[in-house]
Amino acid sequence: MSATHADHQGHAARSPGGGMPSKRIIVGYGFWIFLLSDIIMFSAFFASYAVLSDATAGGPTGQQLFDLTNVGIETMCLLLSSFTCGLASIGAQRKNSAIFQTAMAATFVLGAVFVSLEIREFAGLAAQGAGPTRSAFLTAFFTLVGCHGLHVTGGLMWLLTMMAQVLAKGYRPDILRRVMCFSLFWHALDIIWVALFSVVYLIGAGQ
Amino acid sequence: MSDETPEFGTSDVAPGDEGSEAGIATYLVGLGLALLLTGVSFFIAKTHLVWGPSIPVALIVLAIAQMGVHLVFFLHITTGPDNANNVMALAFGVLIVLLLLTGSLWIMFHLNHNMMPMDQLMRMQR
Known part of the structure; x- marks a missing residue:
């Protein structure tokens, strides 16, 4: 950002280190704002689920449908994958490929187990006649949980891309910025899952 | 960096x-x-x-x-001073999320409360 040093005296006064903040900070901040807007989108799905959670139209309720053991395993997978994703970002900062690639591979396996468990759960629900068309409750449920699942699936593809890019291009600053954005994304998905398993599954199964 | x-x-x-x-x-x-x-x-x-x-x-x-x-x-x-911008963005996000959730639940609860039960409504429409 050396091209914009003359016309930003306010910035120069603010940070004596010199001019604009580094590109890593700007990229991270921009991605953080994207994540917050994504969370706001999820909160709209949460609101519609909360409003419609009693509208079962005579169909099965959450208490009859939800399998908490399955949800517990899914939660463990995402939680541990968040941890291994943190290990991967440590590996990227230290430019240590053994740590980075192993931790990313572990993150991928845990995320893939999560997605496959969720697909199996959805297929089981649809097979017992509790698909998204059965009631407003199930429509809201499949929209909310499925949207998170789609995010995880997209995150898995992004993860593989990052592994390949680090392998092919090394720890260039732009690649490291992408790795940082990926780990932010993955941690944010875990935060959404915390709200999801508490509000949808645990409260839903208790009612 | x-x-x-x-x-x-x-x-x-x-x-x-x-x-x-x-x-x-x-x-x-x-x-x-x-x-x-x-x-x-x-x-x-x-x-x-x-x-x-x-x-x-x-x-x-x-x-x-x-x-x-x-x-x-x-x-x-x-809460460190180097994190103020991130926290401010987070606070704004949390504000919007709370408005969205409480607003939706509040309005829809009163709407459900004040509306006729669905079967009566269907009978009136015939």
């Missing part, structure tokens, strides 16, 4: 970056706390030891606590 911190702490830190020293300890503490809170959540949802109507409230409180743990230990959103 972000390591070039000036003498006093007015520089910024990208979300996810942990200042100067990036340690595995932070992630381990975060993982331990998150596992603990998750375990308590799943235990409380199934138990009969606590008063029934308090369970949803307890679950929501535990979920908010765990989200806080994730924010601090995994995303490294802290």
